[in-house]
Amino acid sequence: MExxxxxxxxxxxxxxxxxxxPLIIKSPKCSGELPASWEEAWQLxxxxxxxxxxxxxxRYTYLGLNPVSILK
Structure with a gap:
């Protein structure tokens, strides 16, 4: 991870x-082509x-885990 x-x-x-x-992290891919750390991220x-x-x-994947606000 970088x-x-x-x-x-x-x-x-x-x-x-x-x-x-913002914190931007470059994550290695696993065999399923998703970042290897996703399982851990989804717990949050x-x-x-x-x-x-x-x-x-x-090429780029943006993961938003806990938004500050939402539109309804």
Missing amino acids: IITTWHEWEQWADEDWSMF ASEYSVVLESGKGG
Whole structure:
């Protein structure tokens, strides 16, 4: 697992008065083509958790486990 977000980026966002900072992690794939750490991640999931895939190739996967707010 590799953390992509840098400390410098967090410092910049803090200077811009962001109240939340994204954490981007590059995760290795398992044989099923899903990140190997997903089972563990879903244990932390809320009722409104989401998975977003980028395009046909699915090069990027965005996992939102505990959203701050929801639209109804």
